[in-house]
Amino acid sequence: MPTSVPTLPHPLSVFSSQRNSFGVMREYSIHLNSTITHDPDGLITLHDLTDIPLPSPRNVSRNLNPYGPFSNLSSFLMADWYWNSNNKSYLDFQKLISILKRPNFSLEDATQVNWAATFKALGANRDDLPEDTGSWIKDDGWKTTQISIDVPFHSRMKNSGMEKYTVGDFRHRSIVSVIREKILNPDENRQFHYYPYRSTWKASEASPEVDLYGELYASQAFRDAHEELQKQPDPVPGEPLEKVVVALMLASDSTHLTSFGDAQLWPCYLFFGNESKYRRCQPSQHLCHQIAYFEKLSDKFTDYLKTRNHGKLPSDAFMTHCTRELFHAQWAVLLDDELLDAMKNGIVIMCPDGRRRRFYPRIFTYSADYPEKILVGGIRNNGICPCHRCFIKKSDLSNLGAPIDDQRHVQQRIDSEDRRRELVSDARREILENSYAVDGTKVEALLKSQSLVPVNNAFFSPRFLPFIMSILPSLVVDILHEFEVGVWKRLFTHLIRLLEAFSQASGVTLSAELDYRYRLTPSFGRDAVRRFGVNASAMKRKAARDFEDLLQCAIPAFEGLLPEPHGTALMKLLFVFAQWHALAKLRLQNDHTLDLLDYTTTQLGAHTRRFDRDTCSRVATKELAKEAEARARREAKGKGKGKAASTTRKPATLGIFTVKFHYLGDYVPTIRRFGTSDSYSTENGERAHGLPKSWYARTDKQDYQEQKTRIERRQARLSRIRAQALEPSKEDHHMGGASNGLSPTEAGVEARYIMASNQNQPVDLGSAVVNCLGATHHDLYLVDFIPKLKQHLMPRILQRLGFECSAGYKGDWTSVVIRDHRIYQHKLLKINYTTYDIRRDQDVIHIETPQCNVMLLNSNFPVPGAHSLYLYSRVLGVYHANVSYIGVLPDGTRRYDSFRLDMVWGQWYESLSHPGKEEFQLDRLRLSPVETPESLHFMDPADILRGVHLIPQFSLGKVDALPPKSRLVIPQESEWNAYYINRFVDRDMFMRYQYGMSVGHIYMHSLFPLPMLPSIPTDFDYCLQDLPPPAARGSEQAQASGSNVTPTSEFTRTCPLDPLIMDQATTHDGDSNDLDQADTSEHAGLGVRHDDDPNKMDQADAYEHADHDYLDDMNDREIILHEEMYGEI
Incomplete structure (x- = not known):
């Protein structure tokens, strides 16, 4: 019987557009003799190019059952009003009145509905309903899968060997089902990009042509995946369908559901890189898809271990290992055979434009904070090599931007994936077959040098090797946790310590003066800079955006507060920090701005090391009052009930040279590969937390995960019915002003x-x-x-x-x-x-x-x-x-x-x-x-x-x-x-x-045909001298008479202190007793754990890093959440 021969595709050719008035041109790689059949950018309206509130365009489609499970318009309007706001307000009351006043509203139609049955059907899966009543449902809904893990009892434990333990029910959605739902939705498909492109900019005839970096669908990563896919033969001979890459962007993060109590949720979100980030990153657009609620090890598991091990709990390393196994067991469910087949053969879908296409999912990015990054990547928490991208040693993390900081480029983890699999396989063999402990000597000998862990990583499954070469490059940079509440927060905290140290010498409460200045700083824009609170230095209830505002306005606030030469050094450091932050968060980059970011990264590394060497190491600083109290509570918790710990303020150092500081050097290559950082920032996932958190009040607080899955389907289906069946009302066009x-x-x-x-x-x-x-x-x-x-x-x-x-x-x-x-x-x-x-x-x-x-x-x-x-x-x-x-x-x-x-x-x-x-x-x-x-x-x-x-x-x-x-x-x-x-x-x-770097500011194009780019001089001081040993740091006391850091009388005269706070110098420390009380991890619309720095580690790593200053950035509840999520360290 003759075998079919795969059809080879035509070669690719480059199609270029004309340059527009801004000097921007696009290049598409498409097959010869083919055309671009779907161009969302050609349908762009003014509404798509602004964040100013405008009436949204709406496509109204009529079908046989326009209202889903509702028999009439009136009942749908009432259900839509009920489910799409959780805490009813006066505005909701006005919306209800407008519904009742509609000429086509019928009270009789609304009162004759069996609401309990209707709401149940609205959130149910299609298979759970009779065929005649569930036909309107176009999605597959949520699934429930029982999750089990292998628990490795080593040879010194009772009945050693491997035991399977059922953890509980894992609630998730099929990724393939979510893809189908997305593409079949006419409203969302309108702006779903099928073809990636290379975008270039040439400001004027005298200007060089440079690449632009912004959207993921215009990134190098997307273009590479697209071209590789187009070169593959058609999976079905004689059926040469158009092949489209579906860019999956994942994000996950645990969140607390209440300000008090221990109710938690660990959602996993899915975004599509084929959609514009300007829409995708706005929660109001509802383009974030919840695909899973991860389970955690419960108290029942602890009871099981105690019963199994003569009443004793295993080591912390054992518990951490089980946490990792559970996480990847759930990901193994999400990465199922259906998704594998879609990655291999594509998903054939009849698109809303009437064309059949074949869609191939690919994982592009995974946005997570550091603890979750290493959980996904199978890297040890703060081990010898704490970076998940390279093999840099912990001792070299401070070398950011220096010529010797080449370890990230020379030895990449992705280049040794085969060796990694061998080491992890050998370690697991020792655990499973020879009953060695997960942190035993033989296991450590295999894994410790590369900071690996013996976990069965779902992302490194051999089944996915052709489609997920390595998940590590997809674990992209995270400016929110790494810089705003990471590096910058650490620097700001230490600056407050320095102000307190110098306050003792000058007799002036410098932190109070700083608060006064921040209060006088005007707000700007809708939300660019908000009004600062009473005490900025206290850092009460600060989210990431609050620390961003503190940085943006820091130079005027801190100027003159430190004596010379420290004051001048600080001004330069703050400028470099602010410039780095501004460049890293640009929503449209080009080669010029990335070169400037690279230059600024070098300057940031050098100025930070110089400030640590010349100021921080010479001034004796102590913990802030809130830090000492938080440390005392942690120590008391470790000592046991009824035993108090000392609240004496201990010496504290800058402590900024962590893996987060090292990550700042990865932003330029990441942006060149995946587009700008706002596209995959964890801020998108943090904002998405608002929706599932708001649903908690609608549950019975017991099996709330199951109930949330039904609420999610109800709101998603109501949104689709609303978009397809309703004409825009007059209220939709009402605008503020x-x-x-x-x-x-x-x-x-x-x-x-x-x-x-x-x-x-x-x-x-x-x-x-x-x-x-x-x-x-x-x-x-x-x-x-x-x-x-x-x-x-x-x-x-x-x-x-x-x-x-x-x-x-x-x-x-x-x-x-x-x-x-x-x-x-x-x-x-x-x-x-x-x-x-x-x-x-x-x-x-x-x-x-x-x-x-x-x-x-x-x-x-x-x-x-x-x-x-x-x-x-x-x-x-x-x-x-x-x-x-x-x-x-x-x-x-x-x-x-x-x-x-x-x-x-x-x-x-x-x-x-x-x-x-x-x-x-x-x-x-x-x-x-x-x-x-x-x-x-x-x-x-x-x-x-x-x-x-x-x-x-x-x-x-x-x-x-x-x-x-x-x-x-x-x-x-x-x-x-x-x-x-x-x-x-x-x-x-x-x-x-x-000047000369801005695409949208046309007035610059002719004035600055060439950008004004600085460069690092050949004799630049990278400040790589050895830092003073801990015993010598702070030897030059701030209050020592005759010291070069003693504030002068001139300094006192030039600081216009607020008269209301002049008398606080003697009570400032005492006022800090409640600085971290009620410091919730989610607030102001953006949930952020203040510092997820996992300088926590396995027991085997404890001797490598004895400094636990990172925990001072967390309050008690955040520390408990950290331990529950990532294992007690």
């Missing part, structure tokens, strides 16, 4: 700015301006107000009438007529702008608040004398006027057309920064004196680039005189002598100062 006269629409988002149209606040130019300039009421702000206003309006009127006119043209400005001699004032101005990553965003300028500062392009740049690309102004007023021109026009005619013109009244800032300023310094401004003739000015709101975040330079204090009073300017407090321009306030602002 109506109360202040603004009505933003899609057309408004395209506009440069939005200003209200009402005329509720008229300003009479006669009474308000002319009468205020008399001898008795001389208003400095209103001097030449009307002439300046008309001179500003003159060229704009001519341009409106169709005449070319420069902005500085004055002409016969006296012929400008302002109707009724009135202008109309507004409080708000919304500035729309294009971001660096080619999206639309918005700043709200609010006069009489700190959010009233703006930036404009300097039209004189780069003429000599114009050192800055930008000009800065404080907005004093937002106005519009109805104007006309009665003079002779340039063509000799007269036209008396009247129309509205908008204008902004402002006061210039003067630059205090000179062109040759040192690297790693923020630019500074001061407010131009109102007496200066050119200080006050009018501007076209369309010329404003965006708002700007200015932070006072606290160390210079305030000016002595109060600003003059004015009828049109609300009296303000004394001005500060200088302000810092906070370029780190958000990513777009940061990129406006990276």
